[in-house]
Amino acid sequence: MSCKAPGLFQDESNIELSIVDVEVPSELDLDEVYDQLERMKQRVLQMKSMIIRPPATTTDPVQAEFEKLADSDNPHLREVQQETSRGFLQIDLVRNRLSETTKELVDLAARIQESERCTKDLAKKLDEVPKWIEESKHQAGLCMERHNELSTTLLSDLNYSNHMRPLLVTLSNNYSSKISVTCYRKQYKEILDLVQNTRLLLNQTHDQLRTYTQIINDSFGESTTHHLSSMPDISGLMDLLEQSREIGKKKRASSNVKPLALIQLTKAAEKLTLLQKFRDGAGK
Structure with missing residues (x-):
């Protein structure tokens, strides 16, 4: 299977041929493998800037990346390539999540500041509640004193109605017996x-x-x-x-x-x- 990405030139470069045609000895040297892996990573980063991304598909991105790098006949190398692709994808995912989390933290910090401001305002109002209670008690006492004074010095509603009702009845009767000027x-x-x-x-x-x-x-x-x-x-x-x-x-x-x-x-x-x-x- 070819490891060419869509949109690249059809002619393979010397670097790609040298990487693909390397003969793998029977006994792998891990240091050499890691060096090759590092060179492949740098090459992948270089190619990544030149890739024309295909339309989004429903296939697994790890599997798609593995298919691009499946030209190697060494199963260990293929496994390392697969893990590397999976690591890059996880890094991108973590980076995206980190960006989203950073935005959420910024919003959360703004909300915390707003909550702190509201808390301070509420604390000030709560400090004024005892004063308001004392003032209300004082005003209630004044109202009771005024009510008692008016009830003793002035007529109540019942006494006023009892006093005015006969006068109103008499006035109504007198007016009913009069003839208009016309x-x-x-x-x-x-x-x-x-x-x-x-x-x-x-x-x-x-x-x-x-x-x-x-x-x-x-x-x-x-x-x-x-x-x-x-x-x-x-x-x-x-x-x-x-x-x-x-x-x-x-x-x-x-x-x-x-x-x-x-x-x-x-x-x-x-x-x-x-x-x-x-x-x-x-x-x-």
């Missing part, structure tokens, strides 16, 4: 008309009183009797006042409202009565 629109309009008419009558009466008062003031400089005789009859004014009173009474009977203008008209009637007395005295 039901009094008609009465409101009537009262508004009455107030406007009364205000108009009051303005007219005020103007007349001012006119008659001016006449009285002017009459003191001239003949009092002449000017007083030009004033209208007081009885006519009294009749007008009585008519206004009757109208006000009728409207008050429907609205139960006493307008302010009626009070002012009453005062005006009193003034007219005084003027009548003054006129009678001046005529005498």
Whole structure:
């Protein structure tokens, strides 16, 4: 079987021929065998850099390597070659495992550092727990004192509800018996008309009183009797006042409202009565 690797040149080099064509004596010299094995190892390393690796197969890599080196007729040499190939493969496997283990150790070291940091943070928080317990006990005592103080100085929920329930019931009953403002629109309009008419009558009466008062003031400089005789009859004014009173009474009977203008008209009637007395005295 040929020991050529795929992808190499077909012509065998002198080194390969010298290695393969070496005649093995009947009695093996171990030192010479080890020297040959070392030279083969160096050659394998040299060839390894030139090998074009074939596609991955399902065959055993040790067996494949052994088939490449199976040209030797010496069974001891073939066994040594097989062990050497197996050793190289184990070295590669160990190297790969070492690389993976190194990565895992690096990750594990990072996790350990993170765990140490978290442990320190937790230790700090655990140191604060006794302080928090003492503070909580203090706050709980303050809350109990405030609760006891409020329970003695203020009403409780039960006492407040017992006190407010009758008031709320009474208020609800009183509101239920009332009529809303919208039901009094008609009465409101009537009262508004009455107030406007009364205000108009009051303005007219005020103007007349001012006119008659001016006449009285002017009459003191001239003949009092002449000017007083030009004033209208007081009885006519009294009749007008009585008519206004009757109208006000009728409207008050429907609205139960006493307008302010009626009070002012009453005062005006009193003034007219005084003027009548003054006129009678001046005529005498």
